Amino acid sequence: xxxxxxxxxxxxxxxxxxxxxxxxxxxxxxxxxxxxxxxxxxxxxxxxxxxxxxxxxxxxxxxxxxxxxxxxxxxxxxxxxxxxxxxxxxxxxxxxxxxxxxxxxxxxxxxxxxxxxxxxxxxxxxxxxxxxxxxxxxxxxxxxxxxxxxxxxxxxxxxxxxxxxxxxxxxxxxxxxxxxxxxxxxxxxxxxxxxxxxxxxxxxxxxxxxxxxxxxxxxxxxxxxxxxxxxxxxxxxxxxxxxxxxxxxxxxxxxx
Numbered sequence: 741x742x743x744x745x746x747x748x749x750x751x752x753x754x755x756x757x758x759x760x761x762x763x764x765x766x767x768x769x770x771x772x773x774x775x776x777x778x779x780x781x782x783x784x785x786x787x788x789x790x791x792x793x794x795x796x797x798x799x800x801x802x803x804x805x806x807x808x809x810x811x812x813x814x815x816x817x818x819x820x821x822x823x824x825x826x827x828x829x830x831x832x833x834x835x836x837x838x839x840x841x842x843x844x845x846x847x848x849x850x851x852x853x854x855x856x857x858x859x860x861x862x863x864x865x866x867x868x869x870x871x872x873x874x875x876x877x878x879x880x881x882x883x884x885x886x887x888x889x890x891x892x893x894x895x896x897x898x899x900x901x902x903x904x905x906x907x908x909x910x911x912x913x914x915x916x917x918x919x920x921x922x923x924x925x926x927x928x929x930x931x932x933x934x935x936x937x938x939x940x941x942x943x944x945x946x947x948x949x950x951x952x953x954x955x956x957x958x959x960x961x962x963x964x965x966x967x968x969x970x971x972x973x974x975x976x977x978x979x980x981x982x983x984x985x986x987x988x989x990x991x992x993x994x995x996x
Contacts, residue, residue: 745978749774752825753975754818756808756866757835759786761936762886762964766832768794769968770975776800778821778828780835782807800825808835808862818869827877830975831870833863833908834886838938839900852900859904864911867926871919880923884974885912887928889990905930909986916984925983927974932990934962957992 753770757763759781767790771777776799781787787803794801802824806817821828837858839851867883874881888905895902908928915926933953935943942948943961953961967989973979988994 746972746976747774748972748975751829751975752776752778752821752827753830753832753971754778754780754821754828754870755832755834756780756806756862758832759783759790759803761938762931762934762967763832763834764790764793765964765968766834766971768797769972770830771797771799771801773972773976774799775830775975776825777802778825779803780806780808780817808833808866809857811861811865814862814865814869818866818873822873828870828873828881829879830882830884831866832884832886832971833866835862835866836886836904836938838898840898841900843897844899847900855900856904856907859901860907860911863908867911867915871915871922871924874924875919875922878923880919880925882974882979883912883915883919883924883926884971885909885926885928887912887930887986889930889932889988889994891928891930892986893994912986913984920983925979927979927983928986929967929970929974930986930988930990931967932956932962932988932993934964934966936964955993955996956990957996960991962989962991 753775755763755767758767758779767777784805791803804817839855841847885908887908890902891905891909912926912928
């Protein structure tokens with residue numbers, strides 16, 4: 741008899757920033773495993789394209805234009821998701837923005853706040869609304885925060901982004917402890933260097949590829965699809981005793 745632990749049939753997963761990159765790869769994998777999917781993104785055209793890309797998988801889909809840094813938008817959109825789907829079992833707080841500066845001494849408070857508004861406040865609003873929903877019903881749920889290696893490694897010229905991801909990891913740990921009694925588990929995923937729109941400039945830099953990507957033991961950029969399996973696992977009953985973790989998926993970069 742085949743192992744059924746990764747079957748997501750009947751479950752609903754919501755992915756913020758799910759219209760591209762890691763978010764879309766995760767949404768596709770969960771849909772292929774049987775989950776109905778909700779995607780939030782700020783670009784309506786990309787939302788439509790993501791919905792079209794998943795439309796042949798035989799699951800229910802809902803996309804919405806949502807700026808997660810705006811609390812009321814998150815509250816309203818989450819209510820709409822529950823109304824449309826009937827429930828939400830997994831929420832992946834993936835929406836994020838970056839902000840670099842030539843040097844730490846050049847960081848502006850405006851740039852710092854912009855990053856934290858999305859990466860910290862947005863994750864808080866999203867995960868809070870999910871927890872409010874999940875504690876009202878049986879079965880609990882799974883909350884996932886997409887952090888970064890920048891949360892645990894020195895991110896030179898990128899302190900705004902690194903501090904936002906460090907805050908997300910700490911937030912996830914606190915959620916895991918407090919919400920476990922309701923059957924809600926919470927975990928953070930820390931990607932390494934992944935080829936997405938956020939890293940476009942670095943991908944185009946030969947110097948960066950020579951000095952950084954050459955040090956990745958697997959010897960390549962990560963691809964969004966490399967994060968498909970962990971999404972299905974954390975959304976599934978296979979991870980029902982797994983909570984409070986920071987899961988590094990980086991091709992071995994952090995240990996080399």
